[in-house]
Every structure is written in structure tokens, then in C-alpha cells.
Amino acid sequence: MYNTASASLSNRELWQNTLTDIELNVSKAVFNTWFKGTHIVKRESGIVYVGVPSQICKDWLSDKHHKTILEAIRGFVPDIRGVEYVIAKESRQPEEHQSQKNERLHSQLPLHEHYIDRSDNLNPRYTFDSFVVGSFNELAYAASQAVVNNLGIIYNPLFIYGATGHGKTHLIQAIGNHIKKLYPNKKVFYVTSEKFGTDYVTALQNNSVEQFKAKYRQHDLLIMDDIQFMSGREKTQEELFHLFNSLYENNKQIVFSSDQHPNYIQKLEDRLKSRFGQGMIIDISPPDHESRVAILRTKAAQNDFFLSDEAIEFIATTVEGNIRDLEGVLNRIMCHAQLKNTTLTLDELRALIKDSVKPQKNISHKEIVQCVASFYDIDEASIYEKTRKKEVVKPRQLIMYLMRNDFSISYPAIGQKLGGRDHTTVIHSCEKIKHDLLEDTALQQELYQIRAMLK
Amino acid sequence: MKLEVSKEALFAKVQLVGRVSGKQVTLPVLQGIFLEAREGRVFLRATNLDIGLEGSVAAKIEREGVCVVSASVLSQVLGSMTKGGMISLESVEGSLAVGGVHGVSRLATLDHTEFPSLPQVEGGETVVLQASDLIAGIRSVWFAASQSSIKPELASVYLYEENGSMVCVATDSFRLAEKKVRMKKPAQLLPLLVPNRTVVDLMRTLEVCEGDVTVTFSSNQLSCSFEDVYVTTRLVDGTFPDYRQIIPADRVTTVVFLKQDILQALKKATIFSDRFNQVTFVVEPNKKKITLEARSADIGEMKEVVEGAIEGDDLTISFNQKYVIDAFQSIEADSVSFQFSGPGRPVIIQGVGDDSFLYLVMPMNK
Numbered sequence: 001m002y003n004t005a006s007a008s009l010s011n012r013e014l015w016q017n018t019l020t021d022i023e024l025n026v027s028k029a030v031f032n033t034w035f036k037g038t039h040i041v042k043r044e045s046g047i048v049y050v051g052v053p054s055q056i057c058k059d060w061l062s063d064k065h066h067k068t069i070l071e072a073i074r075g076f077v078p079d080i081r082g083v084e085y086v087i088a089k090e091s092r093q094p095e096e097h098q099s100q101k102n103e104r105l106h107s108q109l110p111l112h113e114h115y116i117d118r119s120d121n122l123n124p125r126y127t128f129d130s131f132v133v134g135s136f137n138e139l140a141y142a143a144s145q146a147v148v149n150n151l152g153i154i155y156n157p158l159f160i161y162g163a164t165g166h167g168k169t170h171l172i173q174a175i176g177n178h179i180k181k182l183y184p185n186k187k188v189f190y191v192t193s194e195k196f197g198t199d200y201v202t203a204l205q206n207n208s209v210e211q212f213k214a215k216y217r218q219h220d221l222l223i224m225d226d227i228q229f230m231s232g233r234e235k236t237q238e239e240l241f242h243l244f245n246s247l248y249e250n251n252k253q254i255v256f257s258s259d260q261h262p263n264y265i266q267k268l269e270d271r272l273k274s275r276f277g278q279g280m281i282i283d284i285s286p287p288d289h290e291s292r293v294a295i296l297r298t299k300a301a302q303n304d305f306f307l308s309d310e311a312i313e314f315i316a317t318t319v320e321g322n323i324r325d326l327e328g329v330l331n332r333i334m335c336h337a338q339l340k341n342t343t344l345t346l347d348e349l350r351a352l353i354k355d356s357v358k359p360q361k362n363i364s365h366k367e368i369v370q371c372v373a374s375f376y377d378i379d380e381a382s383i384y385e386k387t388r389k390k391e392v393v394k395p396r397q398l399i400m401y402l403m404r405n406d407f408s409i410s411y412p413a414i415g416q417k418l419g420g421r422d423h424t425t426v427i428h429s430c431e432k433i434k435h436d437l438l439e440d441t442a443l444q445q446e447l448y449q450i451r452a453m454l455k
Numbered sequence: 456m457k458l459e460v461s462k463e464a465l466f467a468k469v470q471l472v473g474r475v476s477g478k479q480v481t482l483p484v485l486q487g488i489f490l491e492a493r494e495g496r497v498f499l500r501a502t503n504l505d506i507g508l509e510g511s512v513a514a515k516i517e518r519e520g521v522c523v524v525s526a527s528v529l530s531q532v533l534g535s536m537t538k539g540g541m542i543s544l545e546s547v548e549g550s551l552a553v554g555g556v557h558g559v560s561r562l563a564t565l566d567h568t569e570f571p572s573l574p575q576v577e578g579g580e581t582v583v584l585q586a587s588d589l590i591a592g593i594r595s596v597w598f599a600a601s602q603s604s605i606k607p608e609l610a611s612v613y614l615y616e617e618n619g620s621m622v623c624v625a626t627d628s629f630r631l632a633e634k635k636v637r638m639k640k641p642a643q644l645l646p647l648l649v650p651n652r653t654v655v656d657l658m659r660t661l662e663v664c665e666g667d668v669t670v671t672f673s674s675n676q677l678s679c680s681f682e683d684v685y686v687t688t689r690l691v692d693g694t695f696p697d698y699r700q701i702i703p704a705d706r707v708t709t710v711v712f713l714k715q716d717i718l719q720a721l722k723k724a725t726i727f728s729d730r731f732n733q734v735t736f737v738v739e740p741n742k743k744k745i746t747l748e749a750r751s752a753d754i755g756e757m758k759e760v761v762e763g764a765i766e767g768d769d770l771t772i773s774f775n776q777k778y779v780i781d782a783f784q785s786i787e788a789d790s791v792s793f794q795f796s797g798p799g800r801p802v803i804i805q806g807v808g809d810d811s812f813l814y815l816v817m818p819m820n821k
Contacts, residue, residue: 029481029482029483030482030569032481032482033481033482033485033504036481053689054504054505054574054675054676054689055574055576055577055675055676055689056502056504056507056571056573056574056689057504058574059571059572059574060571060572063572087675087692108628108629108817109626109628109629109630109631109698109701109801109815109817110701124694184645
């Protein structure tokens with residue numbers, strides 16, 4: 001999290017100033033030995049956390065130089081109340097001149113692909129520390145924290161849903177990584193529903209269903225990502241149902257994620273839906289403007305990259321799309337800045353990110369019909385027909401409402417496009433849906449889902 | 456400080472502890488050994504900030520106190536004194552007087568307040584291991600660790616426990632060495648990354664130990680203690696890649712050599728190898744022949760047929776011979792097997808009948 005409260009100085013600037021100050025007060029040897037390689041990890045409620053390379057360095061600084069450091073820092077930011085020392089991971093060393101010949105001639109062992117721990121599939125990069133909390137995801141974050149602190153007791157299962165690129169995977173993996181850190185003996189396992197499905201099929205083929213069951217049932221925390229891909233796979237769903245019951249009865253925590261509310265996942269067994277609902281279902285909505293700014297700041301800081309406030313503001317407002325898109329744009333900017341070795345001006349930024357600004361998408365009325373028809377699982381042609389079957393009438397009205405509200409098509413045009421209906425029919429439909437929306441929460445959800453699909 | 460102590464006992468400890476001092480140039484006091492006389496013993500301490508060592512010797516203390524003297528000077532002075540007997544140490548005004556039978560040397564002291572204390576492991580776990588197990592594991596793999604500090608987790612020896620065995624792994628991403636040591640005292644060992652800058656000193660220190668060693672570790676720091684010795688090293692906080700996934704499972708060609716034969720051929724290839732250290736293995740099962748080739752524009756070239764038992768397909772593949780030769784220091788068996796998985800894929804080198812050590816080398820592209 002970033003902190004603007006205490007000062008306008010960035011952590012890096014503050015520490016650089018502090019070090020310059022300290023350098024005058026101690027001998028060169030002492031400075032090079034103990035202060036080189038330190039940095040400010042974070043500032044939180046008046047406490048500065050200084051990252052040091054090792055335990056010995058931590059002991060020495062807090063024993064011998066604590067007062068010097070505190071005084072020096074207070075000289076720049078008076079409301080600092082304390083300094084804490086933490087052993088930080090070694091920061092990336094500047095690239096040395098390595099034996100270049102090896103690089104070129106020798107193929108390397110493909111190690112870089114295997115940093116993910118295979119025993120639990122967790123990517124160590126995803127932690128709570130690197131998770132940016134804003135109003136859009138604070139509920140999900142709080143629930144995850146509650147789960148971490150009361151594993152398997154409250155909010156079981158935890159079901160997090162939200163559109164792609166909003167940080168679901170990050171959050172649920174952070175739960176796993178945190179549990180792993182707190183309780184090294186607990187068995188944590190992360191799996192995508194797709195992998196679970198293939199595992200099950202393989203087990204069926206090899207006649208090893210028992211092992212499959214045992215493998216999944218041994219975990220203390222099971223995290224299953226992208227549950228929506230279970231849709232239509234009945235046998236896999238049944239297996240998941242049994243697995244769920246077994247884990248749940250033994251008070252083992254289960255965490256799911258999906259891109260939709262479970263009730264709207266197509267072809268999902270009702271008994272699974274009801275079980276998902278018995279714990280906690282939380283959505284991560286699209287990030288608001290402030291959160292986008294915060295995310296950009298954090299990501300820039302993580303990469304030690306400086307971006308002016310205007311630039312951040314500019315990116316946050318112009319770049320449409322989710323957090324992943326934001327990260328992509330930021331990476332592009334960093335790469336360019338490094339190549340040019342200067343900070344980019346706003347004009348340059350504008351030119352650079354022009355591709356990332358998504359154009360307003362044009363949707364034909366056919367696509368809307370198609371989308372709604374598939375959502376309600378009805379025949380597309382029936383929308384255009386003069387049928388007044390109940391299951392067709394509602395989607396048809398919804399289509400009219402969408403065309404009118406979201407795409408501002410005139411009433412007569414809508415009527416004409418949907419099989420030559422009178423414009424008064426269209427007006428009535430729109431009014432009806434508008435009225436129903438006020439009371440019918442299920443309808444609200446459906447509309448939300450459909451709109452998401454249309455985007 | 457004033458005391459009398461057995462010269463040989465002190466000398467041994469100075470050599471043990473002083474190993475790590477003097478390598479650090481930024482802070483002069485770290486070239487020294489910290490001596491402290493208290494409670495009937497003289498304690499010796501040295502550190503280069505990555506690794507720290509402490510030992511003690513029983514002594515007749517007249518006056519307690521502390522001082523720091525250069526480790527190399529103290530070691531040389533003690534080394535040049537007559538064997539055996541007692542010596543006296545006394546600190547007086549900025550110097551340490553070392554008195555033997557035949558005379559007194561005065562050593563300049565360094566400011567002892569500048570000398571850091573050795574860190575204790577905070578909130579760590581403790582296990583008891585046999586020192587010989589730990590040494591055997593580290594010794595077999597440490598040379599394969601990366602020398603570059605770009606990726607700290609690769610510039611380390613990776614230690615973890617699996618089914619009662621301690622597994623040590625090191626790789627610089629061109630080759631990889633793995634050693635499994637069946638622990639005589641099975642113990643839970645969380646994955647640890649010991650930096651290669653300290654792992655050799657750690658190993659050499661443990662060589663003094665004949666029995667058990669108490670190991671305490673957290674995610675940042677590890678310490679070992681046995682008898683009167685305490686050694687502590689920084690650990691790398693990171694994630695080692697799941698290297699087991701890159702060990703090829705399929706074998707296309709397997710060749711078994713007598714260790715002596717292949718080593719001799721490789722050494723000969725060293726003479727002719729170019730600056731890339733390239734040596735080419737030509738395996739021809741039909742002719743029952745394996746040829747090693749090396750060529751350098753300046754020196755000349757060599758071809759040597761090595762006898763071996765071949766199983767599998769034809770293969771021509773090149774390696775950096777230095778990486779291949781490195782494997783042999785950890786293989787005790789008389790025969791070694793080279794298990795190839797085809798062109799462009801790593802070769803597995805193992806002693807025949809010994810699964811505990813596995814060595815993986817990537818071929819060269821050319």
C-alpha cells in the first residue's frame with residue numbers, strides 16, 4: 001500500500017537523503033559495511049521499515065545506529081515515530097559481466113518455468129503484501145483475511161467471483177501462500193477446475209479413482225480457480241460434490257473463484273450451487289478510479305520506476321479495462337523509458353498507449369439477441385416470432401430494454417428489428433423491465449451478467 | 456585481559472575461526488579476531504558478515520576483558536612459536552602481548568566496540584544432524600552453484616528433507632548436481648538456501664566435528680553448534696525452482712564407461728579444447744564405438760576412442776568438458792553411466808549402482 005499522508009518525499013528519496021546525512025556522521029568503512037544495500041521497505045502509520053540484507057546487519061543497526069538513523073529521518077519527515085528493521089530479500093543485483101560465451105553457446109536448463117511449487121501449485125509471487133486493496137475489493141480482501149485467521153471455521157467455502165483481470169487468482173493464491181507461511185505443516189493445494197477435470201478423467205482411465213479421491217481429500221486448504229469451466233461436466237461436478245462434502249465435514253477450508261455468481265453459471269448442478277452459497281459469496285467489482293491510481297503507484301514502486309502524478313492520473317483515466325491491462329500498459333511504459341533512458345512526457349505517453357484505449361465497440365442487434373437467447377437457453381429465432389410464451393417474452397423485453405437503454409436505439413427501430421412489432425409494444429416492454437428491475441434482484445443480476453457478456 | 460592458555464589449543468581455534476576473517480575489506484575491524492576472556496575460557500570470534508564463527512578454549516584467566524587483533528598476524532605469530540606449552544596473553548594500551556618461553560610479541564589491536572556480535576536465530580526450528588551427513592551432502596554439490604549473484608536462489612545450495620534423506624541441490628542453470636544422503640538421524644528439515652559464499656566455510660568448519668551438530672534455522676539465518684563451536688550463516692530467502700521437472704525421464708542412449716577411462720579422455724580433451732571448452736561425444740552403437748573429439752584452431756585437435764557399453768541410438772552431442780569433469784569429484788563408483796535423452800536435451804551422469812548422486816549437464820548448441 002502506498003502512503004501519501006506523511007510527506008511528499010518518496011521512500012527512495014527519503015532514504016537517499018537520510019543516508020547522505022548519516023554518511024557525514026560515520027566513517028566511510030562503517031557506512032559502506034552497514035548502510036550499503038539498505039532501503040525503505042514501507043512506511044506505515046509513522047513507522048519506517050528499513051530493509052537490511054541480513055540478521056547480523058539488523059542486530060548491528062538496531063544496537064548501534066538506531067538513534068542516528070531515527071534522528072536523520074526525523075530531520076526530513078518530523079512525524080516519523082519509529083524505525084523498525086526487517087530482513088528483506090536481496091534486491092536485484094545489477095547485471096554483472098558474466099561469461100557471455102556461456103550465455104550464447106550453452107543452452108540453459110529450463111529452470112525459470114519451474115518456480116511454481118509443484119506440491120501445491122502456488123505461485124510465490126502472489127502474496128497479500130503485493131495485493132492492492134481498494135473499495136472495489138476490500139470486502140473480498142477482508143473475507144480472505146478472516147479465512148486465513150479462522151481456517152475452515154468461518155466462511156467455508158469462500159466463493160470469490162468477478163470479471164477477468166480483477167485479481168481473483170492473486171487473492172486466492174495469497175490465501176494459500178499465507179497459510180503456507182503461517183503453518184508449514186498444513187497441506188495447501190491450488191488447482192484450476194480444468195486441471196481437476198483432467199485429473200479426474202485420467203484417474204478414470206487408469207482405474208485409479210481411489211488414489212484421485214485420496215489425493216484431493218488430504219488437504220487442509222483446497223483452492224479451486226475458475227469454477228465456471230465445470231459447466232456441463234456432470235461427472236466431474238459429481239466428484240467435486242463428494243470432495244466438497246468430505247472436506248467440509250472435516251472442517252477443511254475450501255476456496256473457489258469464478259467469473260460469475262454461482263447461480264448464473266450455466267449447466268451447474270443445483271446441489272453444487274446451494275453448497276457454494278452456504279459459505280460466503282463475494283464479488284470483486286471493477287476497480288474505481290482511486291484504486292486504479294493506487295494500483296499503478298504500487299506496481300510502479302514494485303519495479304522501482306518513477307511516474308509523475310499526472311502520468312498516473314492520465315493512465316488511470318484513459319486506459320480502459322482491468323488490472324491486467326493496466327499492468328501491461330505500465331510494463332510498456334517502463335520498457336520505453338528504460339530504452340530512452342529518460343522520463344516520458346505526457347505526449348509521448350499518449351502516443352504510447354493509444355492502442356490500449358479500447359474503441360467503443362459496435363454491436364449489432366443480432367448479437368444482443370444472440371447473447372440474451374443463449375443466456376436464457378432459448379431458441380434465437382423464437383425472439384423474432386410472434387409467440388407469447390412466457391419463457392420467450394421476458395428475454396424479448398429485456399432485449400428491447402437493453403437496446404433502448406444501452407444503445408439508444410429509437411422505439412420504432414427496435415420494434416422493426418425484432419420482427420416488426422409496434423413501437424408501443426417496445427415502450428411497454430422497456431417500462432416493464434425498468435419497473436421490475438427496482439424490485440427483482442435476480443433480474444438485476446441477470447442484466448449485469450448479460451451486460452458483462454456484451455462488453 | 457590477562458590469561459594463560461595452551462598454545463596448540465589456541466592455535467587450532469585461531470585457524471578454525473580465523474578462516475572467515477580478513478575477506479571483508481570494507482570494515483578493517485573484520486580482519487580481526489575478537490578475543491574475550493571470561494569464566495575460565497577465552498572465546499574467539501570472527502565474521503565476514505555473511506558467516507560468523509565462534510569457538511572457545513579453556514584458559515587460566517587472571518583478568519577478564521576483550522580485544523581484537525588481526526587474525527592473520529595472530530595466526531602467523533602462533534605458528535612460528537615452539538610447539539606445545541603454555542603461552543600468556545595480556546592486553547595493554549592498544550596492544551596485545553603474546554608471551555611464550557622465549558620472548559614476547561606485541562600485536563596492535565583494533566577497536567573492539569566496532570566488532571559485531573554474532574546473530575542468534577530468531578524463532579527458528581532446531582534439529583540434530585550428524586555432521587558427516589551434512590558435509591557429504593554439501594561437498595557433492597556446492598561447486599555447481601551459480602557464481603553470479605543475479606539470481607540469489609541459484610547462487611546457493613538448496614537443502615531439503617525427503618523420506619528420511621537429506622537432499623542437497625545446486626545449479627547454475629547449465630548443469631545441476633543433486634545428492635541424497637540417508638540421514639543416520641532422520642530429522643525434519645525445511646527447505647533451506649545456503650548461499651555459496653558461505654557454504655564452503657560452513658562445510659570446512661563442520662569437518663572438525665566428529666559427532667552430532669545442532670542446527671537451528673529460520674528463513675533468514677542458520678546456525679550450527681557442536682562442542683564449543685558456534686557457526687552461523689545468512690540464508691537466502693527465496694524459492695528454488697522445482698528442478699525435478701527438468702530431469703528427463705526417457706533415455707535414448709545410455710553409455711557406461713569405466714570412470715578412469717572417460718576421465719582420462721576428458722582430461723586429454725582439455726588440452727585441445729577451444730575457449731568454449733567444447734568436447735563432442737560421438738556414439739555409434741553399430742560400430743560399438745564412442746569417440747571424444749576436441750578441436751581448437753590454435754592448438755590442434757584430438758580424437759580418442761573410449762571403451763564403453765552402449766545401449767540405444769546413434770548420437771552426436773557436445774558439452775562443456777569442464778562441466779562434465781566436475782561431476783567426477785562426487786562419484787565414488789568405478790563405472791559411470793551417461794544417460795542421453797537425445798540432441799539438445801540434458802545428459803544425466805551417475806555412478807553405476809549409486810542413485811544417491813545425480814548430475815545433469817546441458818549440451819552446447821553448436
